[in-house]
Structures are given as structure tokens and as C-alpha cells.
Amino acid sequence: MKTTRNxxxxxxxxxxxxxxxxxxxxxxxxxxxxxxGDSITHTGIFVSFLEYELARKFPEAEMDIIAIGLSxxxxxxxxxxxxxxxxxxxxxxLDSALEKLKPDVVFSCYGMNDxxxxxxxxxxxxxxxxxxxxxxxxxxxxxxxxxxxTPPPFDPLAAKEKVTCSDSAGYNYFHPYCHYDSVLADYxxxxxTLKNSNLVTIDLNAEMTGFIRxxxxxxxxxxLSPDGVHPDSAGHWLMARTILNALGVDSESGDIATVAAExxxxxxxxxxxxxxxILSDAWRVAIGHTHQRKWEGLPVDEANxxxxxLRSEIRALLRTE
Numbered sequence: 001m002k003t004t005r006n007x008x009x010x011x012x013x014x015x016x017x018x019x020x021x022x023x024x025x026x027x028x029x030x031x032x033x034x035x036x037g038d039s040i041t042h043t044g045i046f047v048s049f050l051e052y053e054l055a056r057k058f059p060e061a062e063m064d065i066i067a068i069g070l071s072x073x074x075x076x077x078x079x080x081x082x083x084x085x086x087x088x089x090x091x092x093x094l095d096s097a098l099e100k101l102k103p104d105v106v107f108s109c110y111g112m113n114d115x116x117x118x119x120x121x122x123x124x125x126x127x128x129x130x131x132x133x134x135x136x137x138x139x140x141x142x143x144x145x146x147x148x149x150t151p152p153p154f155d156p157l158a159a160k161e162k163v164t165c166s167d168s169a170g171y172n173y174f175h176p177y178c179h180y181d182s183v184l185a186d187y188x189x190x191x192x193t194l195k196n197s198n199l200v201t202i203d204l205n206a207e208m209t210g211f212i213r214x215x216x217x218x219x220x221x222x223x224l225s226p227d228g229v230h231p232d233s234a235g236h237w238l239m240a241r242t243i244l245n246a247l248g249v250d251s252e253s254g255d256i257a258t259v260a261a262e263x264x265x266x267x268x269x270x271x272x273x274x275x276x277x278i279l280s281d282a283w284r285v286a287i288g289h290t291h292q293r294k295w296e297g298l299p300v301d302e303a304n305x306x307x308x309x310l311r312s313e314i315r316a317l318l319r320t321e
Contacts, residue, residue: 024058026247028147028200031104032064034092034097038113040152041069044280045233045264048273048290049240052263053251055272059318063131066101067276068284069292075110075131080117080172087113091134096287098142106139108132110203111151112229118171129186136199145198150188150205152231152239155181155212157221159228165205177233181209186299200283202246211238211256235259268317271290275310278303 016072024030035047054063062079070088077089098106114128132148139146155176156163164171164180188205208224208231215222224235228302231239237260244251252259263269282303284295297303 005034014170021023024054024061024247024249026249028105028145028247029061029063031062031251032066032101033105033107034101034103034144035065035067035069035107035109036094036097037067037069037109037149038073039069039071040112040230041067041109042071043230043236044069044276045273046231046243047152047238047280048276049237049260050243050271051261051272051276052269053145053240053244053249055268055314055321056320057249059315065276066103066283067286068097069109069279069280070284070289071293072113072291073110073289074114075108075135076114076124076127077131078114078116078127080170082145082172086290088289088291091131093287094135094138097283098138098144098291100287101283102142103144104299105145105147107147107149108135109149111184111187111205112154113173114151114187115180116171116286117176117180118167118183119179119185120183122181125186128146129190132191132194134193136196136228138198139171140198146200147243148191148194148199148201149239149243150201150203151184152204152225152235153209153212154184155223155225155228156181156226157228158223167254185209194295200246201266202243207242208235208238233257233264237263268314268321271310271314271317275307275314276307278310 035041044067047065047246051065073088073090074156075090077091079087083118115124136146154176159176162175163178164175171177188203191201192201194201212222212224234257238256241251281295281297284302285297286300
């Protein structure tokens with residue numbers, strides 16, 4: 001009887017140990033994570049939401065997320081013919097990023113700028129496919145895993161003051177094609193066909209498009225991106241929630257505007273966002289880029305010291321939750 005009781009205790013202790021949340025199960029949420037992208041990733045609110053949720057659910061997990069999104073960037077290395085300066089291309093800095101950061105996992109979110117805000121064409125589609133394929137090859141060559149995020153949708157309703165269905169003046173960022181959302185959907189559909197054991201594809205485009213469509217059944221003026229391109233805070237939360245759910249991490253399913261507002265005003269989120277911004281700015285400068293604008297950032301050593309101090313504050317806040 002005593003032996004049976006002792007055995008039961010051992011089993012219960014084992015089950016308890018196994019159930020403790022030391023880290024997420026997904027192999028795509030481990031180690032150093034590099035997040036690449038355009039202005040949506042440059043803003044980085046969805047990255048802060050990701051870090052916030054992961055920190056709360058897995059406070060002991062060893063994850064180091066560094067996002068170096070760059071405004072105007074593409075994966076296709078193309079630029080509108082009438083643009084005043086060339087768009088930066090991720091392939092101009094990808095080698096440097098992979099060498100200096102040595103990530104275990106890379107997240108990539110491109111497409112919004114790659115279609116050049118014009119109608120679909122075989123040339124633009126091929127350039128996008130070539131750019132993403134090249135990115136995959138370079139990431140896999142380092143031994144890192146890859147998460148490809150499809151581009152958030154373009155919203156012609158939100159951009160109704162500047163969209164046009166006539167190309168007499170030429171389509172561009174300031175006068176986008178009125179059905180540019182369909183171009184991005186093509187990119188998303190192609191991305192979701194890609195397969196590799198070290199690759200996960202997550203369809204932000206379909207999730208966000210479906211959400212907008214559902215909301216407009218009761219509110220015809222609903223938008224997630226006030227300018228048709230850049231999601232608001234609720235849109236960034238929807239992006240983060242979609243990513244987390246796709247990688248096996250449950251997240252809140254309440255009203256996205258309410259949830260985003262509640263999370264973003266907490267002391268914990270503010271510290272995480274501050275830390276993310278410091279590291280992003282520092283590494284964006286250290287890695288280098290060709291954008292005409294030069295953003296400031298601390299030297300990496302100084303940024304790391306500040307990030308370490310903020311991590312201690314974050315852990316202290318987590319203990320009080």
C-alpha cells in the first residue's frame with residue numbers, strides 16, 4: 001500500500017513538472033528571433049504584443065526577439081518608376097543581419113510595398129516570388145528556421161480619398177490601384193503554398209480580410225488601417241493574436257480594440273515596448289540600410305545594457321501579476 005502511494009506521488013510530481021510553462025512548445029518560438037519587414041514591422045506594435053503575451057505565459061522562457069523592420073522596404077527589390085528615391089530591399093542588409101544577429105528563427109513580413117501599389121503583373125509577381133525564395137534560401141543556409149507572414153491587406157475603403165481605378169496618372173503609394181487588395185491576396189495565396197520542415201506560413205492577409213468583412217456586416221465604416229496600409233493598435237493586436245494562435249499559443253479572443261487598449265496601457269507592456277524599441281533602433285543602425293532617411297539608435301553595447309536593466313524590471317512586474 002505504501003509503495004503504491006509513493007508511486008502515485010512520484011507520478012503526480014512528474015505530471016506537475018511536465019505541465020509547468022517553461023516555454024512554448026513551438027520550435028519557431030525559441031532562442032534568438034529576428035523579425036524582418038517593412039513600415040508595419042518598423043512601427044513594431046504587433047512585436048510588442050507578441051513579447052507581452054509570451055512573457056506573461058512563459059516568464060521563464062529564454063527568448064530574445066529583435067525586430068528590425070524598415071519603412072518602405074521590399075523583398076522584390078523593385079521601386080515605382082516615379083518614386084523620388086529607390087525603395088530599400090531586404091537583400092541589401094539580409095547577409096549583415098544574419099551574420100551579426102545569428103538568429104535561431106527569422107520572421108518575415110513583406111508584400112505591401114512589393115506590388116508597387118499597381119495592378120498585378122507577371123513581372124511583379126515573379127520579382128516577389130524570387131525575393132521571398134532567395135530570403136528562404138539564405139535563412140535556411142544558416143540553419144535558422146523561418147516564419148513567413150503574408151502581408152496585411154490593403155483597404156481601399158480606408159484609402160478612398162487617394163485610390164484610383166484609372167492608371168492615366170500612374171499608380172503609386174500616393175495614388176494606389178483601387179483593387180490593390182487583390183494583388184496582396186495573390187502574394188498571400190502563393191506564400192501559403194510554400195512547404196519546408198523548417199518553415200511555417202501564417203496568413204495574416206486572410207485573417208485580417210475576413211475580420212474586416214465580418215465587422216462591416218454591422219458597421220460599414222469599420223477600418224483596421226486608417227490610411228489603408230498601416231494597421232492601428234487593434235490591427236496590430238489582431239496580427240499578434242493570429243501569429244500566436246498559429247504557433248500554438250492561446251490568446252484572448254475579445255473585442256480587439258478593447259483588448260489592445262487594455263494591454264497597451266499596462267506598465268508591463270510599456271516596459272516591453274520600450275525595450276523592444278531600444279533594441280530595434282540600435283540593431284537597425286548597426287546592421288545598416290539604404291533608406292534615404294537615417295534613423296537614430298544607440299550603440300549596440302549601450303542598448304544591450306539598457307535592455308538588460310529593463311528585462312529585470314519586466315521580470316519584477318511579472319512577479320506581481
